[in-house]
Amino acid sequence: MNNEILNYIQEHKDQIFNDWKESLKENGDDRVVKVVSDQVFNSTSYEFIDVIIASVKSSTEEFTARLSDFSEKIVRLGWPLSFVTKALNLFEKIVFNKMQDDGIVNVENQMEAVFEFDRWMNPMVNEMVNMYSSTWERTVSMQKIALQELSAPLIPVFDNITVMPLVGTIDTERAKQIMENLLQGTVKHRSEVVLIDITGVPVVDTMVAHHIIQAADAVRLVGAKCMIVGIRPEIAQTIVNLGIDLNQITTKNTLKKGVEAALEITKRKIVKVEEAE
Incomplete structure (x- = not known):
């Protein structure tokens, strides 16, 4: 059949x-x-x-x-x-x-x-x-x-200056991925300054702040300076209310200011060029 x-x-x-x-x-x-x-x-x-x-x-x-x-x-x-x-x-x-x-x-x-x-x-x-x-x-x-x-890329923006833009919620698993990408990218790009941009992170609680501080400390251990940028007023207020200590980490409220500070650290600056008449 x-x-x-x-x-x-x-x-x-x-x-x-x-x-x-x-x-x-x-x-x-x-x-x-x-x-x-x-x-x-x-x-x-x-x-x-x-x-x-x-x-x-x-x-x-x-x-x-x-x-x-x-x-x-x-x-x-x-x-x-x-x-x-x-x-x-x-x-x-x-x-x-x-x-x-x-x-x-x-x-x-x-x-x-x-x-x-x-x-x-x-x-x-x-x-x-x-x-x-x-x-x-x-x-x-x-x-x-x-x-x-893709969730935690380390992007070179200038020689020896890299940026890691973070978007969305950060849990323990993602924090581990951020740490790995951050350390590997810092060494790979020979970064002197690494900017962690948290503009797209909706909530910064104690756990998130702890992960970010750990990442910043790890970057310093491999010989680079870490800077946290994109700290909005509500995030700053939350950090203060939670009693989180960021005194050991340089912070800027915007990525633009962070890049300017990173250029100064690497003894460079952005100069406006006058147009020729």
């Missing part, structure tokens, strides 16, 4: 695809149907059928490789797992109903057909869910690493 199912799918592939595609659009997720173009949706759905056929026709290694490639593709397209499992269920239902209409599945062999469909589809559904999940976890992990690297 298994071979009969496979042969039927291959012989009626286009018809099954058209019915399946329409059923997916009617019962599918708007995040999938409306976001991607019809051409991408059609090609991906057709490839989906090939992967399903490969579950029976191909060797285990070949099927796993194809399934892995396909999982990466649908994760990039943003297909949710619920849509993938629904698509498999719809595909099984369409093939079963068509085989019934054509008399291949009848009263005499219906129970056998149901058993064969379950024996074929259930392992494939499990394998596809596992592969999708592992692909998704790997993708999310890579994105998390990329976001962490």
Whole structure:
């Protein structure tokens, strides 16, 4: 019966695809149907059928490789797992109903057909869910690493002067990333002055201030001077109310003033050039 199912799918592939595609659009997720173009949706759905056929026709290694490639593709397209499992269920239902209409599945062999469909589809559904999940976890992990690297960049603005702009909430995990980027970047860029810009940090509490002070102390240990800039009036008031001691750290209220001070420390300054007449 298994071979009969496979042969039927291959012989009626286009018809099954058209019915399946329409059923997916009617019962599918708007995040999938409306976001991607019809051409991408059609090609991906057709490839989906090939992967399903490969579950029976191909060797285990070949099927796993194809399934892995396909999982990466649908994760990039943003297909949710619920849509993938629904698509498999719809595909099984369409093939079963068509085989019934054509008399291949009848009263005499219906129970056998149901058993064969379950024996074929259930392992494939499990394998596809596992592969999708592992692909998704790997993708999310890579994105998390990329976001962490972008969340605390150290930017050289002049020779020996670098700036680390901080935006958003600072928790313990992010503070660790800030510290690592700060120390590595200070050494890499041979910074003499490092400016930590907290203009985009909405709240500075005791924990955040502690992390910033630790970062400033660490910068001094590698031979550079650290300056905190972007201290808004409300942040200054919070720091005073919390009794946080920043006496050992140079502070400026704007990045512009911080850069000017950094230039003075490195024995340079910005000079206005008069236009020639």
